[in-house]
Amino acid sequence: MARKVAILGATGTVGQRFIQILNGHPWFEISVLAASERSAGKAYEDACKWRLETPMPDSVRDMTVVNTALKDVRQADDVDFVFSALPGSVAGPIEEEFASEYPVISKASAHRMDSDVPLMIPEVNPEHIGLIEVQRKKRGWRGFISTDPNCSTIQLAITLKALMKFGVKKVIVSTMQALSGAGYPGVPSLDIIDNVIPYIPKEEEKMESETRKILGTFDGTEVHPADIVISASCHRVDVKDGHLEAVYVELEDKPAIDEVKAAFRDFIGEPQRLKLPTAPERPIIVRDEIDRPQPRLDRDAGRGMSVVVGRIREDPIMTIKYLCLGHNTVRGAAGAGVLSAELLFKKGIL
Template sequence: MSNKRRVAILGATGAVGQRYIQLLQGHPWFEISVLAASERSAGKKFKDAATWLMDTDMPKEIGEMQVANIDVKSAEQTDDFDLVFTSLPGDLAGPVENEFGAHYPVFSKASAHRMDNDVPLIIPEINPDHIELVKVQQKKRNWKGFITTDPNCSTIGMTLTLKPLMQFGIQQVMVTTMQALSGAGYPGVPSLDIIDNVIPYISGEEEKMESEALKILGTFNGVSIDYADFQLSASCNRVNVKDGHLEAVFIKLDKEPSLEETETAFTTFKGEPQKLKLPSAPTQPIIVRHEKNRPQPRYDRDAEQGQSVVVGRLRKDPIMTLKYMCLSHNTVRGAAGGGILSAELYVTKGLA
């Protein structure tokens, strides 16, 4: 890339916004030019507006940047950025992303537009062809820019492992999640609710997993997405872990692959990000571990800088066909890291 694309981060003071900041440090294609947040943060230096949550120090130049309460009109006048990453709350994200999407490429982590018929829901290794849907969106809405979305953090880890198994014919999937506290944002779940406890409910999470995976694994027909045709049932739980969503997956297949064939399907799976050698792409999207007690969040969430999904405990199931555990870093691959990887894919395709 000869010229770096200038990036605006909406919701920059939140946990996902901060992860974007962390991951974009030294990025070869993107540079942060605008940090935007709510009115209560606008006008302050970032270091005074944000409670820094990352495990690395706040970059000094970021700390000195002034937080903007940005709107589309002022953005067009100042011409300060080329594309937008958003990590806004769902209720706020919908209208704000529409305003920006009319003028700029918008890469959204929010749920507001994920299931819109003309909005792609992207995991770059799985459905890179779906990005062409933004051309339909632009024509339909008469927009110069577009909105593209990343899935729910729990959906991403599971769906990455389902893609290589589609060659065996998927009939049914059941998944039980053990989701990290950082998925609830900051300050998140009160300590007295989660210490010595598991909370067997996360609002809207099961519905997202059950619908989003079918869109992601569907087929782009040139106008819209034909959803994948299998049944999916999810049960989601919040556990006392800082980062890393661990999921127990049970899958019924048309065929009966051996465990060796299944493992080979996982370990040989690669997608467009690997072929294109995108800067944020893991060399191996799915890593299989053979220890009886892995994967574990503490030891495996940072695999390939948090961009890989780690699978373990792969075994036959007496009711379904197969069962296994999968683990993904919910604020890297499941949030900011996935968004950056999507943006890299759009850039290589000349769409952003």
């Protein structure tokens, strides 16, 4: 029997991606769409300016949007769990209210670094699911909050996980991040045309702290961050979708480049072993061409759920360097949330 889901922030860019990915999903069915007070009471097609390439699914066009409040969602329909696409600035107390009754899978930043909240990438740290029981006991909730990382963090952490067997010591990452990562309407056109903006608020701090938590060790009660030094520099560029990152890694071992490529190509996780519906066959795709990956050519690899790696080479200061590319609103946002929910469902937690 399909699990019924509510989407908070359903009219925004990430909310629309959730709807797109969940359309026809074998396990999950959208039952409630929630948004701000100005959208509440309207049919979804009237409340939402649809901005994705694929048409708005017919199944949601006539659904009445409700206010983003627990009582309104509860009254609208039966719900088994909630996807949150709320802005981080408002998500905190709203998600806590919902978590008192429902599981909440959140893309927002508000609770990512809470000590009892999983920061999940299903291929990387599925054992961190154990924090859910810790959280429930601590907070007395029937539900829980599980979070997905920042978009730029996800693709970095997936590639670093594949390298952990060589002993990751230090990481320097420089990002070239797509405009869609700023939401809609995003960056003003006169700021970004013929330009690169060398600052994204709080992005560097998120990459540095989130990656260490994701790659950390869960001891049954808490996560101990990975003993890795990470330095990030983040930049907004004139690309619609697809974050590109230049990554430099110091390793304890000195693997040959062919060994590094094999580690990337051979990497799989729980979603692949369990054959979860949204999981890509290969979490990491290696391109051998000298000029790949590129956002326009590679962001949709694995239906937008694969991370594409290329230009893997030795580095004279660190050990290796490479480029990685991820679709920031699919693997980096809604797709990550749906994949986390699929893993939790398969584990009997949803």
